[in-house]
Amino acid sequence: MSGEFEGYERQYCQLSANLSKACIAAAPLDGEQKKQKISEIKEGIEEAEALIRKMDLEARSLQPDLKTLLLAKVREYKADLNIIKREVKKIVSGDLNPSVRDELLESNTTNVMMASADHRERLMVSTERLNKSGDRIKDSRRTMLETEEFGVSILQDLHSQRQSLLHTHDSLHGVDNNISRSKKILSNMSIRMNRNKCILSTIGVVLIVVIILILYFKLS
Known part of the structure; x- marks a missing residue:
């Protein structure tokens, strides 16, 4: 100019x-x-x-x-x-x-x-x-x-950091999904265990009653 x-x-x-x-x-x-x-x-x-x-x-x-x-x-x-x-x-x-x-x-x-x-x-x-x-x-x-x-160098660094954060976010999202699945599995296992406990308790009560009846009839 x-x-x-x-x-x-x-x-x-x-x-x-x-x-x-x-x-x-x-x-x-x-x-x-x-x-x-x-x-x-x-x-x-x-x-x-x-x-x-x-x-x-x-x-x-x-x-x-x-x-x-x-x-x-x-x-x-x-x-x-x-x-x-x-x-x-x-x-x-x-x-x-x-x-x-x-x-x-x-x-x-x-x-x-x-x-x-x-x-x-x-x-x-x-x-x-x-x-x-x-x-x-x-x-x-x-x-x-x-x-x-x-x-430009700062923008490149920020882009790299953003990619790292996105990768970390994806990893955390995957971990969260795995934790959710694990919770469901543990919950199902807990329900089954409680059910089995109920069944075993019932069987035990029945056996005790049978034994008592058997002893009663033998003694009488």
Whole structure:
């Protein structure tokens, strides 16, 4: 994202310097040559405005700290373009007398030299800042990737633990079923034992009664 802004900025700085030179070249011209030159300058101004709009949109799509920095640069470029527009208006306003024309030429030459130096300095500062921002973004991405890998590792561990818990739950469910079966078997065995005890008790009582009767009849 910041690389696109840097590209627009480089194009604008080059175009701005060319427009300033074109203003110097148009000042001494007359007639059709002057009109043609002014027409070319106006086309360049429109292109410069389009680049500024692109820079503005690009800056607004970035992170807040970088956005504030780049929007300040956009305002500087708008002010720079307004200076060029005022120069064009001076040229278009009418025929200039020699002294005013010489003054305009001298002023424009000075402005071009200062603008070129200022543009170079701004490009160097901007490039350095963008490089630092790029490094910060790379560090952020690296941290994000490390965090993502750590998160994936945690999710894998949680999945493994979930599988272990599900396996344990299935095992416990099987044990519970076995315990339920064992309870039923023991219950059935207890019922049978009680039944057998009743039968044996009955048989014992019957035998005792028989023995008593036998003894009674023998003794009597």
